[in-house]
Amino acid sequence: MIPIAKPFIGVEEKNAVAKVLDSGIIAQGPKVRELEEKFANLCGSKHAIAVNSGTAALHSSLNAAGIQTGDEVITTPFTFISTANTILMQNATPIFADIESDTFNIDVGKIKEKVTSKTKAIITVDLYGNLCNYDEINNIAKENGIVVIEDSCQSVNAEFNGKKAGTFGNIGTFSFYATKNITCGEGGMFVTDNNEYAENARLFRQHGRSKMTDYDYIRLGYNYRMTDIQAAILLEQLKKLDEITKKRIDNAKYLSENLEGTDGIEVPNVKENSRHVFHQYTIKVNNFKISREKFQEELGKKGISTAIYYPRPLHLCQHFKKLGYKEGDFPVAEEISKQVLSLPVHPSVTKEDMDLIIKSIKEVT
Secondary structure, X not given: OEOOOOOOOOHHHHHHHHHHHHHOOOXXXXXXXXXXXXXXXHHOOOEEEEEOOHHHHHHHHHHHOOXXXXXXXXXXXXXXXXXXXXXXXXXXXXXXXXXXXXXXXXXXXHHHHHOOOOEEEEEEEXXXXXXXXXXXXXXXXXXXXXXXXEEOOOOOOOEEOOEEOOOOOOEEEEEOEOOOOOOOEOOEEEEEOOHHHHHHHHHHOEOOEEEOXXXXXXXXXXXXXXXXXXXXXXXXXXXXXXXXXXXXXXXXXXXXXXXXXXXXXXXXXXOOXXXXXXXXXXXXXXXXXXXXXHHHHHHHHOOEOOEOOOOOOHHHOHXXXXXXXXXXXXXXXXXXXXXXXXXXXXXXXXXXXHXXXXXXXXXXX
């Protein structure tokens, strides 16, 4: 079976973990500090604060931005649930805006319609590794005094006009979950140029404690720290990031070149001057001769693992229906959720694997 995701882990990561275990410093320590410095340099940001998940990074960003009870935060309904859940974790209200049908990212025009006097932030999502339209999003934010939080959890090393993902808004957030382009199993990163936001995030990740050596608690916080074990893995992953990124892009290009024009299939859209890093290679199955689910089943029979990210928009999940959302509220997201299908694109996918994927799809069509 060609898996839909596979961590790109080698002996270097294993040796790095062993060294940390031998050192006796396995919680947050020197490896975390080294990782933060190198990740900030990668992004071109002033600060990088390591945490234990992408969810923790998002929660920390909303807290740093001062989001609280009664505030509204605009975001997309077509994303993983953490994006919206962290808004609820701050006792604020998620306000969904529909998406673009070609990029699957939040529609700037729909953001404008949702801004009210209660709007305090926008959480963008660079879905599948593809960056949002930040020129227009930042214009809306500046006009209304709104903080922009970039959910870059799927887009490490993505670029637009040479500028890195995570640096287009006031705060950027990343995930290093097992399926992400680089991984340490679980982990996250908060990046910003704002000194106050950065200090807030550092306090927030360790119970509001001012110093690790001083039991003085300044404010409410959580246990969101990263371990040196995780950081050691990520330091090795960072060395491979350009290789991983290139392989994903090359694989995506090969698939698109060979699937373009196939009846009932739409290949991913890549904007000019943009580097899409293909956390997922997601096609649209539209006006196909069989259902998407049957298509997925047929590919599975040929040893090709696929996945649907995401089978329903968040507003149609029971969790968010409680807020008054209903079917028909975001028609583009609802339509896209019935069409998307992700194919294997990770660095371990070989040309032979891709040829099998292409051949199998064409046989079904």
